[in-house]
Amino acid sequence: MKVNVNNREIHLAGREATVEELLKQLNVARETVIVVVNREISPEETELADGDEVRLLPVVSGG
Amino acid sequence: MTMKCACGKKAVYHRRYSGQRFCATCFNRYFERKVTDTIWKYKMMRRGERIAAAISGGKDSTVLLHVLHSIAGERGIELQAITVDEGIAGYKDPGLESAKRNCKELGVPLRTVSFEEEIGYSLDRISNKGQHKPCTYCGVFRRRLLETTARELGADALATGHNLDDEAQAILMNYLTGDMERLHRLNGSTGSQTMIKRVKPLSRLPEKEVMLYALLNKLHFSHAQCPYAKTGYRTPVRDFLNNMESEHPGIKFSIVKGWERITKQHLPEEGALGACTICGQATARNICRACELTEEIKIKMSETN
Ligand code: SF4
Ligand SMILES: [Zn+2]
């Protein structure tokens, strides 16, 4: 399955995957991002589908 | 797998350490309630008080300003805002803009003070010359300016936008450096009448929730990153905590709660603080840290002029 993450194509093994599994694969700690799936802010347990558009918004700001 | 809020609507957030799921509306209600609960639980403010909110234009202080504004009316609190221009090229302008814009929209009076005017030099110039890391000068001078300005404004307390992550990081950093004096000072109750009371209404809310609130409410804030942010060792501590929290939800709370118990049992002795011989501020030394750093900078600047 392929999803688009911050304008990058990411391959996920298998037919099913959640946002949480995607974050694991990308080595991103869930505490550090807010996840937007197809333009909707979504919890990490959200199931992804082929072709989904995912945006990871960093939580941390400097200063 | 259920992904619905208790109200039946689609969830936007899964709060893992409590197992709750929230839709946008219920999340906002939970968040605002948590801030007010924190304020009253720790007696941060009282009816009729004037509160100075320190705002930088970043997400945390923008959320602080909005939530304080939303409760100020019914709670009889007078809100003022202070923003400090440290003089960091390329970083601070969007923050100052957003601070102004938010205050204007909410009708909160804003006072701006700058390092350049109050200390004599911008942080950019100071960090070129000084022997310490930029964040050391920045933190000490900003704190000083906020406190003196808040007092000038006749405020009863100075509120800052520190969130749970900031608190957990600061506690851990003070353990790592063995700085027990600073560990005590974190709770803001310095035990001295000469310093203003400092309160942190967001200190029981994880940074992720603060960001979520800012996004859901479409608040206008600056995303700029300070160019000096990577120089301290807050970054590795933050990464460590976030990795731990991802595996063990709730550890940030445990760190802060444990620290609360420790400071309650070992309260710093009143009267241990004297007055700074230069500026008169309460300090445990002869000369306070702000004056010490100011003197150092003055000497460094005169050497090269
Ligand atoms: S990262 Fe350091 S220099 Fe930059 S605003 Fe924060 S304390 Fe100041
Ligand atoms: Zn709901």
Ligand SMILES: [Zn+2]
């Ligand atoms: Zn002093």
